[in-house]
Amino acid sequence: MSKEHEQGMSLIVKTITRLTVGLILLYGIYIVSHGHVSPGGGFAGGVIIALSFVHLMLAYGKEVALSKLPKQASSFFESMGAIMFLAIALLGFTGGYFFLNFLSKGEPFKLFSAGVIPLYNIAISLKVGAGLFAIFVALVLLKFESEKK
Amino acid sequence: MLELYILLIFMIVAAVVAVEIKDLLSSVVAVGAVGLALSIAFLVLKAPDVAITQLVVEILCLIILIRATLRKDLPFSTSGRWFLNTLITVIFISLFLMVAAKCFKDLPEFGYPTMKVASTYLKEGFEKTGAANIVASVILDYRAYDTLGEATVLFTAVIGVLAIVRRIGRKKVGEKVRDEDEPR
Known part of the structure; x- marks a missing residue:
C-alpha cells in the first residue's frame, strides 16, 4: 500500500482522473461563486476544491499533488482566507459597525449581487479548502512514515 | 413523511452495524452509509445547502479514515464482562426512553x-x-458572528493537527531532523 503514496494508482485511474479532476475543481469554484443565489456556499465549495486535490493525490501520488499545491502554499492560502474574512468584516466600520454589508446590494438573482456576501464565501472557501487539504496531507505523510519503519 | 422514517430506520440499522461489526473497513463503510442517508434526509426536508455540505464532508471524512488512518490489523477487544455491560446499557436506554416519552409530549409538532x-x-x-x-x-x-467563530474553530483545528503531526513535533530528544517537506 505504501507504494501508492509514491507512484499513484494504475493507468486506468490516472486517465480517468486526468479527465475529471479539472471538472471537479471547476464545480467547486461554481458552488463558491454562486453561493448567494443557489444552494451551496463557501464551506461546501471549499470542501469540493479540497477534494479535487485529494483526488489528484490518491491517483498520482504525493509528489504530483504537492507540486500543484505545496504545503507552504496551502498554509498561506488558509491564513489568507482567515485574514480576508476578518478584513472584510472590519471594512464594515467605514459605514458604521462590524459585519456591515457596505457594498451595494445590486440586482437580485444576478452573480454580482448581495454586497459582500460573495466575498465572504470566497474567503471561507480559501480557508476551508486549503485547511482540509493540509490536514489530509499531514495525516497521509504520517501514515507513510510509520509504515516505512 | 414515510421516506423520512425509512431513512431514519436505515440510519439506525447502519449505525448499529458500524458499532457491532468486527472488520474495521466494513465499519467505516457503514458509517458512510449513515452519512449518505442523513444527506438524503436533509434533501427530503428541503434543505439542499445542508445536504450538499453533509455529502462532501462525509466523503472527505471517509477518504481520510480509509486512506490516512486505517490500518489492516487493528484488533477489537470484545471479551470480558459482556453481561454487566449489556445490562447497564439496557437500563440506561430504557431510562432515557421513559424520560424522553414524558418530554416529547410537550414539544410542538415537527416543524411548526x-x-x-x-x-x-x-x-x-x-x-x-x-x-x-x-x-x-x-x-x-x-449570523456572521457564528460563521466567524466557526472559522476560528476550523483554523485552530488545522493548526493543532499540523503542529502535532508534522515531523519536527515528533522527534526524539537529541534527534536531528532532516525533512524535505518542512520549511527551513
Whole structure:
C-alpha cells in the first residue's frame, strides 16, 4: 500500500482522473461563486476544491499533488482566507459597525449581487479548502512514515 | 413523511452495524452509509445547502479514515464482562426512553410553528441583503458572528493537527531532523 503514496494508482485511474479532476475543481469554484443565489456556499465549495486535490493525490501520488499545491502554499492560502474574512468584516466600520454589508446590494438573482456576501464565501472557501487539504496531507505523510519503519 | 422514517430506520440499522461489526473497513463503510442517508434526509426536508455540505464532508471524512488512518490489523477487544455491560446499557436506554416519552409530549409538532426570529429573517432577508439564497443571507449577514467563530474553530483545528503531526513535533530528544517537506 505504501507504494501508492509514491507512484499513484494504475493507468486506468490516472486517465480517468486526468479527465475529471479539472471538472471537479471547476464545480467547486461554481458552488463558491454562486453561493448567494443557489444552494451551496463557501464551506461546501471549499470542501469540493479540497477534494479535487485529494483526488489528484490518491491517483498520482504525493509528489504530483504537492507540486500543484505545496504545503507552504496551502498554509498561506488558509491564513489568507482567515485574514480576508476578518478584513472584510472590519471594512464594515467605514459605514458604521462590524459585519456591515457596505457594498451595494445590486440586482437580485444576478452573480454580482448581495454586497459582500460573495466575498465572504470566497474567503471561507480559501480557508476551508486549503485547511482540509493540509490536514489530509499531514495525516497521509504520517501514515507513510510509520509504515516505512 | 414515510421516506423520512425509512431513512431514519436505515440510519439506525447502519449505525448499529458500524458499532457491532468486527472488520474495521466494513465499519467505516457503514458509517458512510449513515452519512449518505442523513444527506438524503436533509434533501427530503428541503434543505439542499445542508445536504450538499453533509455529502462532501462525509466523503472527505471517509477518504481520510480509509486512506490516512486505517490500518489492516487493528484488533477489537470484545471479551470480558459482556453481561454487566449489556445490562447497564439496557437500563440506561430504557431510562432515557421513559424520560424522553414524558418530554416529547410537550414539544410542538415537527416543524411548526416557525420561530419568531426565523420568520423575520424569512420576511426581510431578501430585501435587506439582496441574496437570493436565504441560507447565505443568514449565515453571512445576520449570523456572521457564528460563521466567524466557526472559522476560528476550523483554523485552530488545522493548526493543532499540523503542529502535532508534522515531523519536527515528533522527534526524539537529541534527534536531528532532516525533512524535505518542512520549511527551513
